[in-house]
Amino acid sequence: MADTSSHGSPPPPLKDELDIVIPTIRNLDFLEMWRPFFQPYHLIIVQDGDPTKTIKVPPGFDYDLYNRNDINKLLGPRASCISFKDSACRCFGYMVSKKKYIYTIDDDCFVANDPSGLPINALEQHIKNLLCPSTPYFFNTLYDPFREGADYVRGYPFSLREGVPTAVSHGLWLNIPDYDAPTQLVKPLERNTRYVDAVLTIPKGTLFPMCGMNLAFDRDLIGPAMYFGLMGEGQPIGRYDDMWAGWCCKVITDHLGLGIKTGLPYIYHSKASNPFVNLRKEYKGIFWQEDIIPFFQNVVLPKECTTVQKCYIELSKQVKEKLSKVDPYFDKLADAMVTWIEAWDELNPSGASKGKA
Amino acid sequence: MSQVVINDSEVDIVIGALHSDLTSFMNEWKPIFSRFHLIIIKDPDLKGDLQIPGGFKADVYTKSDIERVIGSSSSVRFSGYACRYFGFLISKKKYVVCIDDDCVPAKDNSGNLVDAVAQHVLNLQTPATPFFFNTLYDPFRKGADFVRGYPFSLRSGVDCVLSCGLWLNLADLDAPTQALKPGQRNLRYVDAVLTVPARAMMPVSGINIAFNREAVGPALVPALRLAGEGKLRWETVEDIWCGMCVKVICDHLGFGVKSGLPYVWRTERGDAIESLKKEWEGVKLMEDVVPFFQSLRLPQSATTAEGCVVEMAKIVKEQLGKIDPMFSQAAESMEEWVKLWKSVGSG
Numbered sequence: 001m002a003d004t005s006s007h008g009s010p011p012p013p014l015k016d017e018l019d020i021v022i023p024t025i026r027n028l029d030f031l032e033m034w035r036p037f038f039q040p041y042h043l044i045i046v047q048d049g050d051p052t053k054t055i056k057v058p059p060g061f062d063y064d065l066y067n068r069n070d071i072n073k074l075l076g077p078r079a080s081c082i083s084f085k086d087s088a089c090r091c092f093g094y095m096v097s098k099k100k101y102i103y104t105i106d107d108d109c110f111v112a113n114d115p116s117g118l119p120i121n122a123l124e125q126h127i128k129n130l131l132c133p134s135t136p137y138f139f140n141t142l143y144d145p146f147r148e149g150a151d152y153v154r155g156y157p158f159s160l161r162e163g164v165p166t167a168v169s170h171g172l173w174l175n176i177p178d179y180d181a182p183t184q185l186v187k188p189l190e191r192n193t194r195y196v197d198a199v200l201t202i203p204k205g206t207l208f209p210m211c212g213m214n215l216a217f218d219r220d221l222i223g224p225a226m227y228f229g230l231m232g233e234g235q236p237i238g239r240y241d242d243m244w245a246g247w248c249c250k251v252i253t254d255h256l257g258l259g260i261k262t263g264l265p266y267i268y269h270s271k272a273s274n275p276f277v278n279l280r281k282e283y284k285g286i287f288w289q290e291d292i293i294p295f296f297q298n299v300v301l302p303k304e305c306t307t308v309q310k311c312y313i314e315l316s317k318q319v320k321e322k323l324s325k326v327d328p329y330f331d332k333l334a335d336a337m338v339t340w341i342e343a344w345d346e347l348n349p350s351g352a353s354k355g356k357a
Numbered sequence: 358m359s360q361v362v363i364n365d366s367e368v369d370i371v372i373g374a375l376h377s378d379l380t381s382f383m384n385e386w387k388p389i390f391s392r393f394h395l396i397i398i399k400d401p402d403l404k405g406d407l408q409i410p411g412g413f414k415a416d417v418y419t420k421s422d423i424e425r426v427i428g429s430s431s432s433v434r435f436s437g438y439a440c441r442y443f444g445f446l447i448s449k450k451k452y453v454v455c456i457d458d459d460c461v462p463a464k465d466n467s468g469n470l471v472d473a474v475a476q477h478v479l480n481l482q483t484p485a486t487p488f489f490f491n492t493l494y495d496p497f498r499k500g501a502d503f504v505r506g507y508p509f510s511l512r513s514g515v516d517c518v519l520s521c522g523l524w525l526n527l528a529d530l531d532a533p534t535q536a537l538k539p540g541q542r543n544l545r546y547v548d549a550v551l552t553v554p555a556r557a558m559m560p561v562s563g564i565n566i567a568f569n570r571e572a573v574g575p576a577l578v579p580a581l582r583l584a585g586e587g588k589l590r591w592e593t594v595e596d597i598w599c600g601m602c603v604k605v606i607c608d609h610l611g612f613g614v615k616s617g618l619p620y621v622w623r624t625e626r627g628d629a630i631e632s633l634k635k636e637w638e639g640v641k642l643m644e645d646v647v648p649f650f651q652s653l654r655l656p657q658s659a660t661t662a663e664g665c666v667v668e669m670a671k672i673v674k675e676q677l678g679k680i681d682p683m684f685s686q687a688a689e690s691m692e693e694w695v696k697l698w699k700s701v702g703s704g
Contacts, residue, residue: 115466137558137651138558138559138560138647139553139554139557139559139616140559140560141521141529141559141560141616143547149541149543149545150545151541152530152531152534153529153531153562154531154562154591154597155531155560155562155594155596155597155600155643156531156560157643157644157647158640158644159644159647160647170492177501178492179504179505180504180505180506180507183502183503183505187502190500190502192493192500192501193500194548194549195548196494196548196549197546197548198547198549202490203490203554203556204557205554205557206489206490206554206555206557207489207490208491208492209489209491209492209504209506209507210506211492211504211505239505240506243505243506262490262492282505289506289508289509290509290510293489293508293511
């Protein structure tokens with residue numbers, strides 16, 4: 001557990017190398033519960049919605065807050081790629097961060113307790129996940145072999161035991177699960193009470209639905225691919241931001257030889273969003289998904305794409321080529337993907353992010 | 358989701374007896390096993406009679422029974438851990454559950470005895486989801502579902518034909534790993550079942566598995582024998598080879614493989630360091646086969662488990678035979694196995 005008193009305990013891990021990005025339209029009271037774990041870290045708050053509103057941040061946190069005016073000022077015309085009136089705007093926080101690691105969390109997510117009743121330091125677990133290798137090429141039946149008390153099982157090839165760098169750590173949620181609107185409508189009372197004590201690497205070639213509620217990643221390895229798309233006001237779709245980023249990230253990490261983990265840590269998700277509102281946002285996505293998934297399953301990135309940005313630009317070309325016929329939205333999205341990379345490179349001029357090709 | 362009712366007459370429990378005294382093993386499993394039919398195969402190399410307590414519906418097969426069924430000469434050798442495949446061969450049931458004779462029932466986090474058979478059958482009777490990863494694991498478990506973003510067209514899933522359970526206490530680690538960490542015990546009960554995605558390879562341990570015999574029985578092949586194969590799991594790779602074959606076949610036929618619950622409690626035996634000498638051969642062999650299995654594609658014409666095994670045997674002989682004669686031998690065993698399966702099945 002992070003110890004903010006100075007009793008000679010080790011400093012919080014990655015204290016100066018990690019930013020916590022939080023999108024919000026209300027107040028940030030939830031930070032009070034996270035204080036023991038978050039206070040040592042710098043926060044990037046991305047204020048969505050009406051920029052004239054004041055967001056109350058509990059005292060004692062070191063933070064930078066960006067509202068729509070700031071986004072417009074910093075990006076100029078390129079601000080068009082950042083969603084408005086949708087938590088997808090959080091990816092602006094990834095772009096302006098100067099740190100190596102990002103942890104992003106929703107403002108209705110609180111500290112969960114593990115089965116023994118102890119509060120879970122989600123940030124610490126994400127850091128552990130990111131700092132030890134992933135194993136995408138061969139499934140380990142005992143899950144993450146780098147966890148204490150675990151290891152590779154008999155039959156796991158020794159040549160694959162070094163693993164690859166971990167680019168993304170995808171955490172889960174107790175209480176309100178991340179269901180889509182139709183499922184929420186059918187099962188409004190279902191709560192996730194099952195604590196699954198595992199972290200595992202998602203195998204190469206397998207896609208998954210990424211959720212942005214409790215997510216950490218290595219900005220240097222995968223940052224430019226974490227674009228959360230065009231959602232919210234003026235857009236035909238919502239609640240597909242994190243999933244879009246997840247599919248892009250997965251094909252790129254597979255191509256570059258990086259890993260994505262899912263599982264621990266859990267947070268406690270307290271707010272069930274309105275399923276009817278959700279249905280309206282997701283509606284088109286439910287149909288489009290049936291084309292989007294085969295698209296990502298069949299994407300081939302050429303060998304020349306050796307950096308995340310190159311992969312992402314190539315992906316945007318293929319989106320334009322193959323998904324525009326599903327809906328003109330994808331044409332806009334492909335353009336926005338390019339704009340995003342241009343904006344990213346302008347704000348992060350030190351060099352292209354690369355993973356192991 | 359659905360409450361699954363287990364039909365006793367659909368399940369055979371196959372036990373490979375590598376120890377002659379099965380008394381405590383059987384008594385520990387009695388509450389769970391007693392309602393089912395058991396097929397106990399005595400390792401042909403084991404001397405002395407098997408000791409089996411009463412109260413079970415068990416059929417026992419020994420060396421002479423094996424020879425009677427398969428004839429005296431066969432490239433398939435049912436000795437050591439491979440003796441259980443004979444049980445798979447002669448079973449007439451839809452589901453086979455197979456547990457090593459050094460395992461006893463485990464307890465879950467609430468202290469309740471885990472009914473491994475019921476969990477395996479539940480895994481086999483609910484769909485698998487190999488084409489897209491569900492982050493809340495098995496969506497068909499009570500209290501779970503598909504998460505936002507899971508394509509609707511993939512939500513009906515496919516038949517699960519193989520259920521790979523896990524082990525508390527002595528996990529199935531290889532000899533070098535256990536030798537390096539002699540005190541390591543697996544005490545983490547991970548409350549999950551998940552589908553291993555299509556085209557992902559995995560080491561299928563034979564210690565605690567169940568499968569749909571009607572769908573994939575022939576695909577569980579007793580084929581790869583090490584020259585120095587021994588009577589401890591550390592000294593074998595037969596199940597690992599078998600598992601690689603089964604997974605490719607399942608992927609090809611559009612079936613699913615699950616991993617996770619149930620746990621069994623695996624008890625101590627053997628010396629990892631002693632076994633190191635024997636196991637090293639197997640470890641080295643497996644390194645050679647990984648790229649092979651990664652790129653292995655079966656022809657469209659293979660539409661049954663038998664057909665897949667035959668095709669796979671051809672490809673193994675062609676591509677791996679030249680690396681080590683052990684693989685040519687394995688290919689022959691696979692071909693022989695399919696013939697046996699057909700002849701015993703029709704008898």
